Amino acid sequence: MKNLWSDRDAKAAVAHYAKQGINEDLALRTYTTRLLGGVPALVQHGGGNTSVKTVMKDLLGKPVDVLCVKGSGWDMAVIEPPGLPAVRLHPLQELIALKNLSDEEMVNVQRINLLDSSSPNPSVETLFHAFLPHKFIDHTHANAVLAISNQPNGRAICEKLYGRKLIILDYMFSGFVLAKKAAEAFRKQPDAEGLLLLKHGIFTWGDTARQAYDRMIRYVSMAEERLAEGRKKIVQAKLPKKIAPLEDVLPVLRGLLAVPTDQDGGFRRWVFDVRGGEQNLAFANGKDVARYSQQGTATPEHVIRIKPWPLILPAPEAGKLEEFAAAARVAIAKFADKYTAYFNRQNAKAEQKKIMLDVLPRVLLIPGHGLVAVGKSRKEASVAADQAETMVEVITRAESIGRFESISERDMFDIEYWSLEQAKLGKGAEKPLARQVAVITGGAGAIGAATAKAFAAEGAEVAVFDLDGARAAEVAKKLGGIGIACDVTSPDAVKAAFAKVVQHFGGVDIVVSNAGNAWGGRIGEVSDELLRRSFELNFFSHQYVAQTAVQIMLKQKTGGCLLFNASKQAVNPGPDFGPYGLPKAATLFLSRQYALDYGAEGIRSSAVNADRIRSGLLTDEMVAKRSKARGVSEKEYMSGNLLKREVKAEDVAQAFVQLAVAQKTTAAVATVDGGNIAAALR
Structure with a gap:
């Protein structure tokens, strides 16, 4: 030292x-x-x-x-x-x-x-x-x-x-x-x-x-x-030749740990923090892991954050995800039974009866991958992960010179159910989107950044995708999330980006497919190249993003929410704007198709159509040019709607948040334009 x-x-x-x-x-x-x-x-x-x-x-x-x-x-x-x-x-x-x-x-x-x-x-x-x-x-x-x-x-x-x-x-x-x-x-x-x-x-x-x-x-x-005198090492168990990747395993576990709420279609989800590394792997892969990992925490107060013991899971073999899911379900149920028995046994001896905490684990040991910490938020999961790594460190070193032994079960219970901790129960309501993971594409632009900020403010963990990875990281860092460079027109790039999100948070619950760009031109004169380019970004990228997200949501089996930036061009096309409006119209119907095809799985899908928002699509230069062409001031042009109010990126962000919170709304289109009858649907 x-x-x-x-x-x-x-x-x-x-x-x-x-x-x-x-x-x-x-x-x-x-x-x-x-x-x-x-x-x-x-x-x-x-x-x-x-x-x-x-x-x-x-x-x-x-x-x-x-x-x-x-x-x-x-x-x-x-x-x-x-x-x-x-x-x-x-x-x-x-x-x-x-x-x-x-x-x-x-x-x-x-x-x-x-x-x-x-x-x-x-x-x-x-x-x-x-x-x-x-x-x-x-x-x-x-x-x-x-x-x-x-x-x-x-x-x-x-x-x-x-x-x-x-x-x-x-x-x-x-x-x-x-x-x-x-x-x-x-x-x-x-x-x-x-x-x-x-x-x-x-x-x-x-x-x-x-x-x-x-x-x-x-x-x-x-x-x-x-x-340093210790010589014993943890003996390793034999594992399957090929371990299933984390991006396949974690959504399954996240879904199994989710608890249905009283609200129809609602779940109390969890956020993960994965820790690999040589020592964590050796610990999780140990032949005697069922002995040394179940003795208790390294120091008593850790029990408050990581429970008395971790959950031991079977090794997830590649190509056998269903078998792993079935075995994991049994392991989680046994953990809950063991925890309940521990509580009942010790509470019966307590002078002052306690209120049982939830029976779910806070640390998962996955052979082939290491440990996964579980929390209500990424921050809480990270604290649990740090303490879990301390547990691994202490037990590994203790086993090197002898045999690890923690405090008694009674002492463990007294710490976990300490009266001053019990007094905190039920205090403080969670935010509407707490425990959920939201992905925002085009997240470095005005609308995307405002949307990421709005979702984080409502409790969501955010992942920001953008072609400019540095700007995505900058936006995400302020919100405690992650920024990922992603070309959403590439199916492989989209899959790789979502895999990173899953490896970081454990899964995905909400997607705001926002990336886009406005190409103009008279439709009878535009080149095939420009039109195809616009369709790639303004339609197919939305399909790649939604399709990848849905596969994760189906593994979680806790529903989900897809939200698309459709733009008013989808229902109220402007002159010389066909290359942008056509794929946006297709995206609007894509949103409804997902609502139709996946509603039975609890996956909601809706869209926002907005107009005249200062962003990468409508730059200050474009605003100046258009207002001059109409003979009005920039302020008059931007507030050229029924309410005579300029609509900002933050207003669009709030529309996305409201759709995400609305558990019984799907196939909807929220119009955010200050009032444009021509773009109104119903």
Whole structure:
């Protein structure tokens, strides 16, 4: 483990924060907290915590002894001083005299002693930091420490390695009881430089920020050196000669995990994050995967995001997708039964009865591919994937020196069904398009970019296709999606682009087929080449996109939505615009044909016809030319409709969103033109 301390950077941090009125203690506390949080092998996604005991002034200007401790929700890698809220120290220390203190009481007493009531909740381990006398305390869930302590003989390994330098405690739930136990243990072992909580993590302390940090790096490095002695490797199972590709496998799994909702035709879908790599593959392909993967999580709090164990799936053999789907369905059902039995078994012992969470897995192990994390969003799936990779890392290294063993099932349940987590259930409604994956073609243009933004705002995960891959990536990056270079006039390019979407998100639910270009000319005089070129982009590309999307949707068996940009030219052709209007008219009927042919599978298909939208089709130069030809201002030309209002790309985007949300609407045409009777259908 590399020591990242820099005297120059530390001094710079002190100077930087001094300008904000932050004292040196808190400045250095922030600096080393960020050092720890920036190393995934030490801390991940809000895990770990740090503290410093210092003096601050209250509202009256009086000096107060405080504990600045990491606040709930802050990521140590990017923490700032507000993420280390100051709590009056002495009232916290007095709590050690109590025999019992509930979690709710603990949270309340911590909040009422905050110097700033708007601060986040202090860490659940705040009392641990308060009851010990040290000025600086660091806490991480270091992978290496977990690998040596998550063993049947973990205590013996750790005691031999660390001697009396670290206090070794058996695992117990974080909070008041652990804080009292740690303080008692320190009184018996006052020369200790830290504490190792078996199967949970490591604490180090010191008189200075650097001393506490240096000790953390030193003791984690010792664990890494111990693991380097390991020689055992995971024995690999025999797999089929040819594994089915992810783009075939993932939609099947996504469909099997989807849960029908009370709304007709609705599903509660999931988003995936796939992690391959040598170590993940070796783990998923292991001959004994049914043993080592089902022991529990690497560190207790991971259970909140990835459940007590992953789902083990059979290897998907190429050409045998139906057999894989049938076996996967059985495996998912067995997982649900196992989880339900676990809940019922432990809930029967609980003093306060709990509400069962959903019974679906959050991590899938697929031989031949690695692991797949499952979440309500791509962001949530990515966090679960990071924790799943930590699980793989810790278990693999633990198995190299012995045998991985996690905390007990009872302890696992207590973390997963912690009262403070249960209190959050049912809070916060999901957005209308949450858990759905939307593909927008022509996504770098004005209408496409506005549509991608509108879908992301309603909760959808977005994939942006455009001939200009760099611009597609730029649009998608702002929305947390992916941008893909794609020539939609090439069937192979379209299939390859959709395969990337599936590999990234797990599937596809909505497609906005928007790409197009306007070619003009008198229809009796245009060349065959120009007309065919227009049909390739303005009709056949829509067919290639829809056809590919439908095949994915059919594998998912959760329906879907196809949306086409048909343009008002499809029903109200303009003079000298036949090369554009003819294929658009065909696209309008293509939309209705998909509605007719795939409605029984729950796949909806509708279109939007818009007029006079500033975009790649109607440039500012074209607007100026047309308005001049009509003898009106640009504003008058663009608002030349019944409502006398200019229609913008954002208005078209909203029409697409409304059609996507309308679960019982298909074969519809939404007109977005401010009022043009000639283009009105019904």
